[in-house]
Amino acid sequence: MRCDTLWHNAHLMTLDDATGGLGIIRDGVLAALDGRIVHTGPVATAPDFDAAERIDCDGRWISPGLIDCHTHLVYAGNRAGEFEQRLQGVSYADIARAGGGIVSTVRATRAANEAALIDATLPRLDAMLAEGVTTIEIKSGYGLTLADESRQLRVARQLGQLRQVEVVPTFLGAHAVPPGHEAQAYINEVCAVMIPAIAAEGLAEAVDVFCENIGFTPAQTQQVFQAARQHGLAVKIHAEQLSNQHGAELAAGFGALSADHIEHLDDAGIGAMRAAGTVAVLLPGAFYFTRDTTVPPIPQLREAGVPMALATDCNPGTSPLTSPLLTMNMAATLFRMTVTECIAGFTREAARALGRHDRLGQLAAGFDCDLAIWDIEAPADLVYRMGFNPLHTRVFRGQPTSP
Structure with a gap:
């Protein structure tokens, strides 16, 4: 041979x-x-x-090769100061009211050109590659305008040319409501303007939504999914992280590749995910960093046969984590996942969460x-x-x- x-x-x-x-x-x-x-x-x-x-x-x-199937890797700015404030007892709400939180990352990312975003992102990417990552999903979501979201996605694609790694870009325009906007009007813009333009330019493979009581409603999420499907894009969801909005069940109805976070997932959501083949992407870094106490329903997912993937969720606000190996340890210690589940979560099941199960993992x-x-x-x-x-x-x- x-x-x-x-x-x-x-x-x-x-x-x-x-x-x-x-x-x-x-x-x-x-x-x-x-x-x-x-x-x-x-x-x-x-x-x-x-x-x-x-x-x-x-x-x-x-x-x-390891596959990180959920990251927000492309952004500018630094929120270490906010972390220090929270350690001193300042609430996230107070920080946000003072112009911090996601708004500060949006502000810094909007101010950065493509070259600056590449320079800021490469060290994070290189840290992941040094631990065996060969494929990485990168979401937008820190621009919240068509021009700024598109710039993030273009940078994500350029990273795959600058390094020997497969980059999977995801449009997360429905990440937060931009300052000075109303949520429904913004979602209308995401669906009528942003998704068609991004699909036409081939900047993203999938569309993600933050469906949560501090994010977007199930009805708004459904609207985004319908627009994504109309333009040939796969769908994913940030679901059930802080409360049960039944987002995972909704996403499964659209054949979603994955439902991510899912600490508050219920039996109906698990059943819908199993039926649709939707992967549960678990993010112990965010769970650890935000000091959450509600563990995802691992035993129920395991019993139902729902595939479980792991990812770093690398982002500046809730999971500034670039180590898949540490993420595996967190999943084992915090979520009681097995060694096999942890390794499969960064290989076979992560490939499934990105729709690449036929050639990766x-x-x-x-x-x-x-x-x-x-x-x-x-x-x-x-x-x-x-x-x-x-x-x-x-x-x-x-x-x-x-x-």
């Missing part, structure tokens, strides 16, 4: 969808040709390879050769250790990359 590269003397975490587990193959080999995997399996049953390059992994572990023939090669003794090390990065090599489309 001909291949460009053969990795051998390795242990594999294939995340094979047929098993639902880690799909461990000890003493395995992995072969790639033209950026795609052509073979995985035990060395004892491997065919003869005509390999241009053979890489001895020296007993290391190989997993699919598993080590299988025909899948893109995106790999993370780890200096670990066992898969549990990826979840167990804190402040520890055991990444040896990141491979994107069959090629080792830096970082």
